[in-house]
Amino acid sequence: MNYFYVFSGKKIKRIFFLIVAALFAAGVVYVESDNITVFSEGSPSAIYSVPTEKKVVALTFDISWGEKRTGPILDVLEQKGVKKATFFLSSPWSKTHPDLVKRIVSAGYEIGSHGHKHVNYSSLSDEEIKKQITTAHDILGQLTGKQPNLIRMPNGDFDKRVLRIANNLNYKVIQWDTDSLDWKNPGVDTIVNRVVNKAHPGDIILLHASDSCKQTHLALPTIIDQLRAKGYEFVTVSELVQQTEMKNKTIQDKTTMQQHFHDAIGL
Known part of the structure; x- marks a missing residue:
């Protein structure tokens, strides 16, 4: 007996957006991974340097x-x-x-x-x-x-x-x-x-x-x-730290935006 799976346009659209969102999130985590490591939530850590491309x-x-x-x-x-x-x-x-x-x-x-x-x-x-x-x-x-x-x-x-x-x-x-x-x-x-x-x-x-x-x-x-x-x-040290904390906040904002995006498409 043969089985046929029928995908509606709505389901295809949801799957497509899910893949795009996943790739977007992976890209953010990869690019900003150093910032997450330095200021990750959990146990406190000492600061030795700050990840930045600025000289x-x-x-x-x-x-x-x-x-x-x-x-x-x-x-x-x-x-x-x-x-x-x-x-x-x-x-x-x-x-x-x-x-x-x-x-x-x-x-x-x-x-x-x-x-x-x-x-x-x-x-x-x-x-x-x-x-x-x-x-x-x-x-x-x-x-x-x-x-x-x-x-x-x-x-x-x-x-x-x-x-x-x-x-x-x-x-x-x-x-x-x-x-x-x-x-x-x-x-x-x-x-x-x-x-x-x-x-x-x-x-x-x-x-x-x-x-x-x-x-x-x-x-x-x-x-x-x-x-x-x-x-x-x-x-100053505070300026270095503030710069990275701002980048880390950007990651959090992007993550929140991604979640809102998921909610909007019903994922």
């Missing part, structure tokens, strides 16, 4: 002690016309160097937290981790007049607990993709070559402005010149 990088400076290197670094940034950078300040240093903090803020640079005690937070209890973050938050807020929402943990150390607690306190944990290793004082040329050769679009570059880093201010002018020669612009 933008964020210069970041950690400061935890000393007063000899910060001024020269700020001088270089001013002389080179770099108006956007992010400084991660420890709260004890900030309390003892309010004039330098004021200068950083007055220059318009972004302030992030570098915590309170300079210890590995993964070795602390949940309550102590929270105390370290909130103590630094209160001190930096009082000194700068702004509430920081970025934090770089001392020594770059964290675990899932630290990420979760920081996230609950409305902080984004910021790491880096390019490490200058300037704290080793390996030589000006070595610092320059390491940063310039490793830098890439969306990169977060780690530098230091503490006294132990004696060559950073000497390497910085050449780093700035060579990155600019490659077509890079300097932005």
Whole structure:
């Protein structure tokens, strides 16, 4: 016995639209997959760099002690016309160097937290981790007049607990993709070559402005010149993150639009 299947025009139309919608969704996920990975829903994660095709990088400076290197670094940034950078300040240093903090803020640079005690937070209890973050938050807020929402943990150390607690306190944990290793004082040329050769679009570059880093201010002018020669612009960490969050929102909007499309054709 032979069987014949009869497809109405309406069914064919629905199948066609279903295939088109599926291909559209696959394309969006493929193109924006990096953005979804960085800002995926679920457990909090640290940010090392931001996926983008734009030639933008964020210069970041950690400061935890000393007063000899910060001024020269700020001088270089001013002389080179770099108006956007992010400084991660420890709260004890900030309390003892309010004039330098004021200068950083007055220059318009972004302030992030570098915590309170300079210890590995993964070795602390949940309550102590929270105390370290909130103590630094209160001190930096009082000194700068702004509430920081970025934090770089001392020594770059964290675990899932630290990420979760920081996230609950409305902080984004910021790491880096390019490490200058300037704290080793390996030589000006070595610092320059390491940063310039490793830098890439969306990169977060780690530098230091503490006294132990004696060559950073000497390497910085050449780093700035060579990155600019490659077509890079300097932005804050928040600007990098915001750029990707906007792209991620675009994905969500496209997904919602696709669902409305499905509903409209009865799929």
